Each structure stands twice: as C-alpha cells, then as structure tokens.
Amino acid sequence: xxxxxxxxxxxxxxxxxxxxxxxxxxxxxxxxxxxxxxxxxxxxxxxxxxxxxxxxxxxxxxxxxxxxxxxxxxxxxxxxxxxxxxxxxxxxxxxxxxxxxxxxxxxxxxxxxxxxxxxxxxxxxxxxxxxxxxxxxxxxxxxxxxxxxxxxxxxxxxxxxxxxxxxxxxxxxxxxxxxxxxxxxxxxxxxxxxx
Numbered sequence: 001x002x003x004x005x006x007x008x009x010x011x012x013x014x015x016x017x018x019x020x021x022x023x024x025x026x027x028x029x030x031x032x033x034x035x036x037x038x039x040x041x042x043x044x045x046x047x048x049x050x051x052x053x054x055x056x057x058x059x060x061x062x063x064x065x066x067x068x069x070x071x072x073x074x075x076x077x078x079x080x081x082x083x084x085x086x087x088x089x090x091x092x093x094x095x096x097x098x099x100x101x102x103x104x105x106x107x108x109x110x111x112x113x114x115x116x117x118x119x120x121x122x123x124x125x126x127x128x129x130x131x132x133x134x135x136x137x138x139x140x141x142x143x144x145x146x147x148x149x150x151x152x153x154x155x156x157x158x159x160x161x162x163x164x165x166x167x168x169x170x171x172x173x174x175x176x177x178x179x180x181x182x183x184x185x186x187x188x189x190x191x192x193x194x195x
Contacts, residue, residue, distance in 0.1 A: 035162045036152065037169075043149040044166070044173040047186050050102055050142050051175055053135060054109035060131040061110065062117060063124045068110045074103055077143075084144060090151045098150060098189035099143075105186040109177050157193035166190055 061068060078096050085095030116122075129135050156162045166187060174183045 033156070033159075035156050035159060035165055037165055039149065039152045039156075040162065040165050041169055041173060043146070043153050043190075044169050046142060046146050046149055047102065048174045050139065050146070051105060051109065051177070051182065051186060053138055053142075054106040055113060056129050056135050057106065057131065058110040058113040059125050059128040060135055062114060062122070063128040064131070066131070068107050068114065074100075077103075081143065081147070084147050085150075088147050088151050090147060090154060094154065094189060094193070095147060095150060099146075101185055101188050102146075105182045108182050108185060112177065153190075154193075157190060163191055 058068075060066070078099060081099045082092040082096050085092045153162070170183060170187055174186065176183055
C-alpha cells in the first residue's frame, strides 16, 4: 500500500468513525430529550374526549337497534387514518393500531351501557342523539387532532420517562370506566411502544 492509498484509507476510517459517533450522539440525544409533558396531556385529553362520545353512540344505537360492532365502517375509518397518518409523517401501522384500540375502548363502554339498559328494561331515549348528524362530526373532528398529537409524541414513546408520565397523567385525564379496562385499552398502543 503506497502513501497515498494509506492516507486515503485513513481518511475513510476517520470519516466512518466520525459518522458513527454522530449517529450515537444523535441517538443518545433523542433518547434523553426531555419529554414534552404538555404534549402528553394534550393527547390524553383528546383520548378522553373521544371516549366521552361513546355513551352518545350507545344511546343512538340503543334507540336505532344498530349493532355496536360495525367492521365495515371501522375498516373505512382505519384506511383513512392510515392515509392521514402517512401524510403527516406518522407511522401508519402505529396510527392504525392506536385508532383500533380507541374503537375497542369505546365499544367496551357501549356494551357495558347496553347491558345496564337491558337489565333495567330501558325503553328508547327521548333525547338520544342522531349518530350521523350529531355524533360522527365530533369523532371526525377529533381524528386529525389525535393524529397531530400522536405525531408530536411518537418520537418520545421509546423513553421510559414518557411511559411513566402517560401512566401518571392518564389517571387524572382519562375516565376510568369498567375498573380501568377502558383506559388500559385506549393506552395500549402508546405504552407498548416502550417494550
């Protein structure tokens, strides 16, 4: 190996080491970046707002006799969510899982209410909202807000501190229907990112 080849190899070696150090430093900084507690609170608040709609959906479906499960509509919404997430620079599989879990949590509330009403021989509600006119616009408004909040918090979900903040704040910000099962379902995608 002549002197020029040795200097060239040494320069490439130094460049490779510098690149590796930069990558490690960037990764370390990303892992230790402070958690945006306000962003976590915003996301949890939006989750709670979405869960708050579930009793309205339950009333509308009770009056109409509609099924709680609507796989066709859910699939359509999940396809739309995947597209919106991708457009926003958010992992679409994560977004899809997150929204599926929001659907599941909402349906848990609906099923519980329907069981209670059935046991009480509840008739039709005089003040039940119309699902299409009154309820779905609220859910449609919350969807892009949730995607935006998810995009903000997603890079921090790998940090243990983020998980701790989510768990602590969720106790105050998300309703505790069905002994915490609804809350746990709604948070599953967020908390599983750390594991």
